């Protein structure tokens with residue numbers, strides 16, 4: 042009989058330690074693994090295979106955390122969920138019920154109570170008579186199989202920061218260097234520009250996808266790609282409505298359905314948003330593994346980024362899922378990067394310069410990473426985002442990054458064309 046597997050999701054490690062102690066006498070002895078953030082759960086499941094039990098620690102005891110648990114439960118209904126919170130979550134009872142949790146313990150909890158609870162949850166796990174899917178079934182789509190794609194959302198308080206520019210380049214980077222499938226969902230519902238930035242002419246849009254009368258969510262997953270348009274680079278785009286008036290009828294629940302359907306079909310889902318903090322955008326944040334918040338190097342934009350981050354904090358969006366980006370950073374503009382970095386001690390994942398190659402790429406309808414791969418801005422984008430790729434694919438971006446040096450000796454361009462990601466496609 043195999044050992045049951047328990048994944049403990051918490052930041053401190055204290056709960057996992059207590060679990061190790063209380064399961065020591067159980068036979069077969071459960072194996073305990075830990076994850077610090079909910080965003081890495083999909084990766085852990087993909088590499089380590091399915092778990093019998095997921096223990097959600099105190100950081101998940103928020104409205105957003107519960108929404109994420111609900112998504113995990115929908116995707117993996119056979120994995121039993123045990124909630125371990127310090128206090129009653131600041132959420133509706135319905136949100137708790139919808140996570141599908143089979144038990145809830147209040148921390149701190151004594152060993153005896155925890156042992157009893159985990160015993161009960163393991164019994165439930167045994168009763169679920171579903172064969173475990175191999176881990177690979179979770180990670181590849183395109184063949185109709187379900188995946189659990191990672192969701193990256195671009196956001197900003199002020200307009201024109203470069204969200205759409207980064208969204209297209211991020212989707213390109215992720216699919217190009219991993220050989221996996223990426224899509225962009227344009228949630229700038231009134232004035233979305235993703236298809237313009239990629240010079241695409243979508244026949245259908247998110248509005249049309251939502252007009253379907255699907256019997257269930259699997260139906261929407263199976264048909265979503267019919268409403269997308271595919272760029273030469275392989276990125277699929279679900280465009281914003283053609284008529285801004287059509288945006289009015291789209292609500293947060295629609296957004297959640299679309300993102301969930303997309304992540305079931307794509308390995309990477311990049312979401313572009315308007316410069317706003319409305320319910321539509323918040324619905325996307327709730328389902329995002331990483332939320333990128335952008336500013337440009339000018340005082341109003343930087344100031345509003347601070348206001349935006351405070352609002353996210355009040356809305357209990359977990360700050361460890363937020364990464365900051367600074368774009369159009371020029372020198373001699375009366376404010377410099379060092380000053381801005383002091384204001385945001387969490388730091389910036391990337392600081393990108395103002396670069397003429399960007400307008401060129403937009404005019405060509407090609408991500409700058411493809412149209413000007415050797416430019417400084419492309420190098421900085423690769424530096425800033427390659428960590429989002431699976432570890433095994435990161436070296437390919439370093440190889441591409443080494444190209445300008447080779448260029449200086451006359452061989453760079455050829456080298457770049459021969460890089461492994463092309464061969465992988």
Ligand SMILES: Nc1ncnc2c1ncn2[C@@H]1O[C@H](COP(=O)(O)OP(=O)(O)OP(=O)(O)O)[C@@H](O)[C@H]1O
Pocket residue numbers: 197199200201202203204205206207229234314315316368369393394395396397399400403418
């Ligand atoms: N690093 C850069 N260097 C030069 N131009 C840039 C850079 N980043 C973005 N741009 C240009 O700035 C303009 C605004 O960029 P983009 O449309 O991506 O911003 P946005 O945040 O999506 O704007 P909105 O809030 O209106 O949706 C575009 O014309 C884009 O080409």
Ligand SMILES: [Mg+2]
Pocket residue numbers: 204205206229234313314
């Ligand atoms: Mg935009």
